[in-house]
Amino acid sequence: MNWLSNFIRPRIRSIVGEQKDVPDNLWQKCDACEGMLFHKELKANLNVCYHCGHHMGIHVKQRLEILFDDGRYDKIPLPAVPVDPLKFKDKKRYADRLKESQAKTKENDALMIGRGKIGGQMAVVAAFDFSFMGGSMGTGVGEGLVKAAETAIKDHAALIVVPASGGARMQEGALSLMQMPRTIIAVDMVKEQGLPYIVLLTNPTTGGVSASFAMVGDIHISEPGAMIGFAGRRVIEETVRETLPKEFQTAEYLLDHGMVDMVVKRADLNATIGKILGLLMMRQTSGDPKNTLPDGAGGLSAGGKMVTSPGRSGGTRAEIKTNVKPREPANPPHEKPRRAAG
Ligand SMILES: [Zn+2]
Numbered sequence: 359m360n361w362l363s364n365f366i367r368p369r370i371r372s373i374v375g376e377q378k379d380v381p382d383n384l385w386q387k388c389d390a391c392e393g394m395l396f397h398k399e400l401k402a403n404l405n406v407c408y409h410c411g412h413h414m415g416i417h418v419k420q421r422l423e424i425l426f427d428d429g430r431y432d433k434i435p436l437p438a439v440p441v442d443p444l445k446f447k448d449k450k451r452y453a454d455r456l457k458e459s460q461a462k463t464k465e466n467d468a469l470m471i472g473r474g475k476i477g478g479q480m481a482v483v484a485a486f487d488f489s490f491m492g493g494s495m496g497t498g499v500g501e502g503l504v505k506a507a508e509t510a511i512k513d514h515a516a517l518i519v520v521p522a523s524g525g526a527r528m529q530e531g532a533l534s535l536m537q538m539p540r541t542i543i544a545v546d547m548v549k550e551q552g553l554p555y556i557v558l559l560t561n562p563t564t565g566g567v568s569a570s571f572a573m574v575g576d577i578h579i580s581e582p583g584a585m586i587g588f589a590g591r592r593v594i595e596e597t598v599r600e601t602l603p604k605e606f607q608t609a610e611y612l613l614d615h616g617m618v619d620m621v622v623k624r625a626d627l628n629a630t631i632g633k634i635l636g637l638l639m640m641r642q643t644s645g646d647p648k649n650t651l652p653d654g655a656g657g658l659s660a661g662g663k664m665v666t667s668p669g670r671s672g673g674t675r676a677e678i679k680t681n682v683k684p685r686e687p688a689n690p691p692h693e694k695p696r697r698a699a700g
Pocket residue numbers: 388389390391392393407408409410411412
């Protein structure tokens with residue numbers, strides 16, 4: 359083939375003249391429906407396919423802009439952590455991998471924290487950057503989540519975490535696994551203050567991230583079609599020796615099975631989260647425990663289905679109880695009315 363590429367092709371080029379290459383970033387193919395998408399229109403549509411509604415990955419900066427009112431927020435820097443304490447090396451040195459990702463993303467680690475308002479309520483959002491080593495959670499990310507929780511407490515704000523992660527960062531070994539309990543403690547501090555902790559699950563949320571802070575939110579929202587799970591499908595199928603349903607580990611499947619409370623389109627996220635924060639922080643802002651629900655607030659129908667899960671909610675339970683009575687059977691057969699007691 360060498361004579362073709364080395365001899366014939368240059369000859370043809372010299373006769374026809376160099377073809378001007380068409381810029382390849384004008385169009386993009388949808389992963390789901392294979393429809394062609396014009397780059398500018400796709401960006402304007404928040405990286406959601408305008409043929410089939412498939413939600414593609416989104417840059418972490420744009421993610422924060424979408425979530426906050428008018429796209430305005432203050433960026434909170436990540437705390438400094440020791441770099442590569444284990445001096446880990448696989449095909450490349452971990453320190454080099456870190457430097458490459460830092461140069462590519464212009465960020466220190468796979469997490470970005472912003473503070474601003476959502477629906478007029480103060481909120482701290484910690485969003486993962488999947489383009490930074492697969493959004494993996496190491497010491498830097500763990501420390502960032504602790505910082506986000508502390509900021510939320512200091513500012514009396516809601517904490518919203520947006521995972522997009524393959525799990526723990528292998529290159530940090532046990533240190534990355536230690537971030538799992540640490541992040542749980544961090545979000546518990548927020549709950550103890552009676553502040554809402556909301557998790558917005560995006561594609562993908564897996565491994566050590568889904569096994570820690572991402573599954574203990576007061577409310578779990580997910581983007582349509584997001585893959586959420588712990589171990590991969592093949593591993594589970596080989597372990598349980600069963601064929602899993604096609605839609606297994608998707609946001610919609612988890613909504614049907616009670617792990618996710620709402621599936622909300624990207625364009626509706628600001629409005630929906632704003633509405634939820636308005637409800638959860640009502641007592642905190644007004645200081646009046648006798649607050650009643652505003653008209654239509656019980657529906658929470660902006661783009662999703664609300665499922666009450668009293669067993670999982672944490673610190674905000676008290677706030678919810680003052681406003682909304684938890685759903686109970688009309689006459690629990692096994693229990694006498696509490697009034698009679700005492
Ligand atoms: Zn599509």
